[in-house]
Each structure stands twice: as structure tokens, then as C-alpha cells.
Amino acid sequence: MATAKALKSPARVRGKKSPRATPAAPAKATPARARKLQSTRVAILESALSHFARRGFEGASTREISQSAGVRHGMIRHIYGSKDELWREVIGFLFERMHAEVPPTADPGNQDDVVYWKKWVRWYIGYSARHPDHGRLMVQQSIMQGPQLEWAAEQFIRSRHLWHFPAIERMKAKKLLPDVDTVCLFFMINAACQMIYVLAPEIKAVDGRDVFDPREIEKHIDAVFATFLR
Amino acid sequence: MATAKALKSPARVRGKKSPRATPAAPAKATPARARKLQSTRVAILESALSHFARRGFEGASTREISQSAGVRHGMIRHIYGSKDELWREVIGFLFERMHAEVPPTADPGNQDDVVYWKKWVRWYIGYSARHPDHGRLMVQQSIMQGPQLEWAAEQFIRSRHLWHFPAIERMKAKKLLPDVDTVCLFFMINAACQMIYVLAPEIKAVDGRDVFDPREIEKHIDAVFATFLR
DNA sequence: TTTGTCGCTATCCAATCGGATAATGAACTC
DNA sequence: GAGTTCATTATCCGATTGGATAGCGACAAA
Numbered sequence: 001m002a003t004a005k006a007l008k009s010p011a012r013v014r015g016k017k018s019p020r021a022t023p024a025a026p027a028k029a030t031p032a033r034a035r036k037l038q039s040t041r042v043a044i045l046e047s048a049l050s051h052f053a054r055r056g057f058e059g060a061s062t063r064e065i066s067q068s069a070g071v072r073h074g075m076i077r078h079i080y081g082s083k084d085e086l087w088r089e090v091i092g093f094l095f096e097r098m099h100a101e102v103p104p105t106a107d108p109g110n111q112d113d114v115v116y117w118k119k120w121v122r123w124y125i126g127y128s129a130r131h132p133d134h135g136r137l138m139v140q141q142s143i144m145q146g147p148q149l150e151w152a153a154e155q156f157i158r159s160r161h162l163w164h165f166p167a168i169e170r171m172k173a174k175k176l177l178p179d180v181d182t183v184c185l186f187f188m189i190n191a192a193c194q195m196i197y198v199l200a201p202e203i204k205a206v207d208g209r210d211v212f213d214p215r216e217i218e219k220h221i222d223a224v225f226a227t228f229l230r
Numbered sequence: 231m232a233t234a235k236a237l238k239s240p241a242r243v244r245g246k247k248s249p250r251a252t253p254a255a256p257a258k259a260t261p262a263r264a265r266k267l268q269s270t271r272v273a274i275l276e277s278a279l280s281h282f283a284r285r286g287f288e289g290a291s292t293r294e295i296s297q298s299a300g301v302r303h304g305m306i307r308h309i310y311g312s313k314d315e316l317w318r319e320v321i322g323f324l325f326e327r328m329h330a331e332v333p334p335t336a337d338p339g340n341q342d343d344v345v346y347w348k349k350w351v352r353w354y355i356g357y358s359a360r361h362p363d364h365g366r367l368m369v370q371q372s373i374m375q376g377p378q379l380e381w382a383a384e385q386f387i388r389s390r391h392l393w394h395f396p397a398i399e400r401m402k403a404k405k406l407l408p409d410v411d412t413v414c415l416f417f418m419i420n421a422a423c424q425m426i427y428v429l430a431p432e433i434k435a436v437d438g439r440d441v442f443d444p445r446e447i448e449k450h451i452d453a454v455f456a457t458f459l460r
Numbered sequence: 461t462t463t464g465t466c467g468c469t470a471t472c473c474a475a476t477c478g479g480a481t482a483a484t485g486a487a488c489t490c
Numbered sequence: 491g492a493g494t495t496c497a498t499t500a501t502c503c504g505a506t507t508g509g510a511t512a513g514c515g516a517c518a519a520a
Binding site for chain 4: 263
């Protein structure tokens with residue numbers, strides 16, 4: 001009956017009396033118990049990430065998510081309150097995990113832009129191959145066009161873009177990257193690094209190639225270098 | 231209960247006694263009636279394409295699809311038999327429409343490879359901007375990993391790849407394209423052309439840019455030229 | 461040991477899902 | 491005009507959905 005199935009706007013301010021937020025340490029330190037809860041929480045988040053990425057928000061059922069996580073489906077409501085909130089926590093979990101995997105050498109401060117860019121591309125391609133669900137979830141999120149896209153944009157994505165733009169423009173000025181619109185260029189680089197893993201099943205079906213093979217990954221890195229750097 | 235929710239394998243050979251196939255003309259030429267049916271069929275296909283692309287196979291409901299098409303949900307079963315079959319017909323409809331939009335100048339026979347490639351990129355970017363749901367549906371299809379991915383691969387996608395590979399390799403040999411693995415290069419070009427429109431809502435939310443603006447499209451075309459051609 | 465917290469489950473609920481069946485009624489054939 | 495076809499709908503079905511409620515029972519504090 002035309003009920004709005006899109007995600008509700010994330011009105012929660014993470015501090016009311018909602019069923020507890022993600023940040024690790026619970027108020028009272030009851031060691032064993034809190035650790036168990038945390039592991040359950042992570043299991044649900046990982047399962048939800050996989051299901052959401054593959055079947056979309058509405059296609060993924062909380063029952064299947066909880067089953068893959070080894071708990072009953074009541075847990076999701078108990079911990080996250082609703083499917084909407086679970087989605088948001090999954091997005092947060094995704095970027096938290098990504099930031100945790102950024103290597104410590106990723107300080108653009110004192111190194112040459114090209115060296116830094118090559119390091120970043122190499123890392124990002126490895127990350128995308130390790131976690132193809134990242135790109136898949138982002139595509140789902142973008143296609144969904146719900147109000148939480150705005151939320152994710154200003155919460156996680158925009159800062160990442162603004163972080164990379166200055167270096168890209170410096171490299172453009174030095175004729176090291178093609179002299180085209182920065183946003184356009186960034187998206188092309190991003191897509192060139194990530195989409196091959198997002199669409200891995202298609203490439204396997206069409207060309208019979210396993211893009212996750214380490215040798216293929218190495219070829220892919222070289223391809224991105226050769227294509228964009230000059 | 232681990233019920234298999236994935237699409238069933240397309241066992242139908244399009245000729246048994248299933249509820250009639252897509253090809254335009256019905257056996258008996260009953261002018262007005264057949265035309266009405268055809269328009270209903272197209273309305274359902276267009277609506278289904280939009281819904282499937284945005285919400286995925288399981289997220290899109292046949293009731294909403296039929297409502298957007300202006301019919302009751304029984305029609306889908308009557309015409310297509312099942313949701314599975316509707317998905318397959320939508321894929322077919324998508325590529326049929328794409329081929330119908332390929333300009334007549336697209337004969338690679340006697341023209342310079344570069345001229346042909348530039349024409350193709352220009353056309354493909356326009357097509358992707360006109361129909362962002364194409365890329366979205368393909369992403370959904372690939373992510374789903376059902377048996378119909380194999381079907382679509384050999385039915386529609388592989389031939390398209392094989393069509394482009396020889397020209398790409400000739401251009402690589404002439405140092406007109408970066409000398410990297412062909413499959414990898416083709417996917418990067420493809421993604422560079424298409425993903426900006428697939429992810430248009432994200433770009434709008436993050437950078438506030440409307441990628442469908444004709445001037446932006448023109449800039450995008452130049453960006454792809456400048457990035458890949460040398 | 462006693463008491464209470466809280467991680468977790470069992471179970472119910474209304475809504476919606478894809479699909480099946482039977483009937484309607486306008487367009488067509490004769 | 492009578493009879494037939496068939497595009498379309500109304501309506502039912504069992505299964506599954508996200509969510510709500512009422513606990514259970516292992517653990518921790520006393």
C-alpha cells in the first residue's frame with residue numbers, strides 16, 4: 001500500500017536511551033560478560049555487512065543475518081533496536097575497520113606525492129580485494145537513495161574525498177596525473193581500483209578470471225599505475 | 231531454514247507452453263488487442279527494470295512493480311509466469327534497448343581505431359547517463375551470484391567483451407592505450423564511463439554535483455579521453 | 461548463598477511477500 | 491448476433507518478514 005520502505009532518517013543522537021551504541025567499553029566493566037556481548041555484536045555486524053552487501057537492505061532478512069551470526073533474530077532488536085539502526089551501525093563498522101587497516105606509513109606529510117599516491121593505490125587495491133563487500137555496500141547505499149545517504153556522506157565519505165583532493169591537484173599541476181576535473185578523476189581512480197572486485201563474479205563468469213589471485217592483483221596495481229600516472 | 235532464495239536456473243527453453251515470450255509479434259495478428267498487451271508488457275518491463283535496479287531482486291516486490299506499471303500484480307504472473315522469469319526478461323529487454331540505441335556509425339570496419347574508440351566512448355557515456363539503471367542492474371546481477379549470472383554472461387555480456395578486445399589490443403600495440411592487461415583495461419574503461427552515473431546520488435550527496443548536467447557529461451567524456459588515450 | 465543484572469531466546473503479531481485460482485468482460489471470429 | 495478468446499482483475503493461500511513482549515538462566519555483586 002505504498003508504505004515508505006526506505007530507511008527512516010537517522011534521528012537518534014546516540015545517547016538517549018537507545019539499546020547502547022557501538023563504542024567498545026560499556027560503562028560497568030564486567031570483563032567476561034562484556035567481552036561476550038562484544039563478540040556477539042561483531043559477529044552480527046560482520047554477518048549483516050555480508051548480507052546487506054549481497055542482497056541490499058530490504059533483500060537481507062534479519063533472521064538470516066542472525067542465523068549466520070549464530071544467534072536468534074531477537075538479538076538484533078535487543079542490541080540494535082531496528083533493522084534501520086543495524087544498517088547504520090554496519091556502515092560505521094565498515095569505515096572503522098577500513099581506517100584500522102590503513103598502514104602507519106600513510107602520512108602524506110613529508111613524502112613525495114607520487115610515492116604517497118602509489119602507496120595509497122597499492123593499499124586500496126589490496127583492501128578492496130580483501131573486502132569486496134565494502135564497494136558492494138557503498139553501491140547499495142548510493143542506489144537506495146535514502147536519507148541515510150546524506151548521513152553517510154557527511155559522516156564518512158566527504159572527509160575521505162577532501163583528504164585526497166589536494167594531493168591529486170598538486171599531482172595534476174606537476175603533470176603527473178591527467179589534467180581533468182578533480183572529482184571526475186578521483187571517481188575514475190576509485191572505480192578503477194575497486195570495481196573489479198565488486199564485479200568479481202561477473203568477471204569470473206564472463207572471462208573465467210579469478211581477480212583475487214595475487215598475481216592478478218599485482219597486474220591490476222601495475223595497470224592502474226600505467227593508466228593514470230604519466 | 232536456509233531456503234534457497236536465489237534465482238532458479240533458467241531451465242525454460244523459451245518455446246514450451248510458458249506464458250509467451252518477449253519477441254514482438256504474437257502468432258495471430260489481432261491488431262488492437264495485441265498492441266495493448268505489448269504496451270502493458272513494456273510498461274511492466276520498464277517498471278521492473280527501475281525497481282530491480284534500485285532495490286535488488288528480492289527487495290523489489292511484484293506488487294510495487296505492477297503498481298508503477300498501472301496494472302494489478304496478477305498480470306506479472308499471467309505474462310511472465312514468475313518473478314524469476316520477469317528478471318530474465320528484464321535483462322533481455324535491457325540489452326535489446328541498448329543495442330537499439332547503438333548509432334549506425336558504429337561500424338568499426340573501415341575507420342581508424344582511435345576514431346571508432348572515441349565515438350564509442352562518447353556514445354557509451356551518453357547511454358550510461360541516459361540509463362543509469364543499466365549499470366545498477368548489472369551490479370545487482372553480479373553481486374547476486376545466482377546461476378542466471380552465467381546465463382547473462384554467455385547470452386549478452388561475453389559477446390560484447392569479445393567485440394571490443396581486438397580493437398583495444400590493436401590500439402595497445404600502437405601505443406594509443408596503456409600497455410596493460412586487456413581484460414583489466416576494458417573493465418577500467420567501462421567503469422570510468424559508467425560508474426559515475428551509477429553512483430550519481432552519492433556524488434550529489436558528497437560533492438553536490440549533478441553529473442547528469444550536459445556540461446558535466448562533456449567534461450566527463452574529455453576526462454576519459456585524456457586519461458586513457460595517449 | 462542470596463539476589464539482581466542482563467545477554468539471550470521463545471513466541472506471538474500484523475503486514476507483506478510470491479504465487480494460485482476463478483471469474484469478468486471487452487475485443488475478436490464466425 | 492452468438493459464441494469464443496484472452497487480457498485483466500479480485501481474492502485467497504501459505505510462507506516469511508520486521509518487530510514486540512515476556513520471560514529464562516548464566517553470571518556477578520552482596
